[in-house]
Amino acid sequence: MVSHLSAAVLHGLPQYRFGDRAVEVTLAGRVGGSSRDGLRRHLDALPGDDVVSVEGVTCTSVDRTVFDVARTASLEMALACADAALRRETVSARRFDAAAQERWRERLRRRADQASGRRGVRRARWVIEFADGRAELPGESISRLQLHRIGFQQIDLQVAVAGPRGADYFVDIGLRDVRTFWEFDGEVKYRDAAMRGGRSVERVLLDEKRREDWIRGTTQWRLCRGGFEDVRTPEALAARLAAFGVRPPH
Numbered sequence: 001m002v003s004h005l006s007a008a009v010l011h012g013l014p015q016y017r018f019g020d021r022a023v024e025v026t027l028a029g030r031v032g033g034s035s036r037d038g039l040r041r042h043l044d045a046l047p048g049d050d051v052v053s054v055e056g057v058t059c060t061s062v063d064r065t066v067f068d069v070a071r072t073a074s075l076e077m078a079l080a081c082a083d084a085a086l087r088r089e090t091v092s093a094r095r096f097d098a099a100a101q102e103r104w105r106e107r108l109r110r111r112a113d114q115a116s117g118r119r120g121v122r123r124a125r126w127v128i129e130f131a132d133g134r135a136e137l138p139g140e141s142i143s144r145l146q147l148h149r150i151g152f153q154q155i156d157l158q159v160a161v162a163g164p165r166g167a168d169y170f171v172d173i174g175l176r177d178v179r180t181f182w183e184f185d186g187e188v189k190y191r192d193a194a195m196r197g198g199r200s201v202e203r204v205l206l207d208e209k210r211r212e213d214w215i216r217g218t219t220q221w222r223l224c225r226g227g228f229e230d231v232r233t234p235e236a237l238a239a240r241l242a243a244f245g246v247r248p249p250h
Contacts, residue, residue, distance in 0.1 A: 001026060001051060002059035003042060004068045008081050010054040011062050014138045016080040026060065026068075042068075062088075067111050070127040071120030078123075079145050080138040082131035090133035094170070096158070101133050134158045139184035140172050142231045149234040151248030153177065161215050169211055171223070177249045178222075181215065182241075185225040222246060 002010060004024035009015065022040040035041045050064040060068065066085045070078040090100045108128040115121050130148070134157035135141045147155055152175050159174035159181065173182040216223055222244060230240040241247065 001046070002057055003065065004040075004060075004072060005077065007059040007065040008069055010057055010059050011065060011085075013062075013065070013081045013084050016074075016076045016138050016142060018077070063107060063111065067108060067115075067124055070124035071115075071118070075123070075127070075145060076142055078127045079131065080141045082127050083133065083135040083141040084138075086131050086133035087135065088133075094158075096134055104133075105129070105131075132157055136172070137184065139228060139231065142228075143173060143182060143184050143226075143237070146231050146234045146237040147173070147175070147182070150238045153249075161219060163211075164214060169215055171215060174221075175246075178246055179220070180241075180244075180246050181219075181221055181223040183223065183225045184231070185227050 002023065003026035005015070005018070005021065006024040022035070022038050024040045024042065026042045026044050026046060028046040029043060046060075050061050052059060052061045059065070062085050066078075066082050069081045073081075086101060086104050089104055090097045105128055109125070112121055112125050112128060115124075130145075132144070135144065136158070140157070144155055144157070154176040156174040156176060157172070159171045160168040161171060163169045171181040172184050174180075175182065212223055215221070224241060224244045224246060226237070226240045229236065231237050238248075
């Protein structure tokens, strides 16, 4: 059945730097056909609870898919998938359910315990503990990973700042130890008409500037922005932050 990153596509989980690649499938048991161009086969046990159907295609469940991706894909891909899957269970109308997040972790921890000693399980355990349903988009997931890699420890997600009209503004990431906000500034919010909500690009830019000025003024924290090129590597993000005078604490 369809599995790994191919199952992630079927489940609508986001892909980071996802280009053309072989379709991945899992065959139950210890023996089976070999991989070939366009098809990558994995051999593994497939309990009934790990098997679902999406649009008529048999594939691994979301939990199993997240776990398989965490074992076999890059940390960037694994975290983007895990955060998105976790968000579906923990966030509704901007309300975050910490208890639901812990239940998700417990399920995935048990899965990791059952696979102890197998290839990639140690990395999967790390992804399970680092995943956070508050991350809204892959850019935020990758930003958080790179911030961790360059030495930031106190990383908060979706930080609420009281706005001027009674509603909160939410900032993607807060770095408490250096009193700095980080916003992932993807182009889609400017280019996608649906995300602009009927506003012109100019209006969106003006609203963003006013929001940013308010956040800076009321919190006295720095606010830095960057896109995918800025989070491509830990070094790229460190250089971007350094341009704003922000460096990880020693």
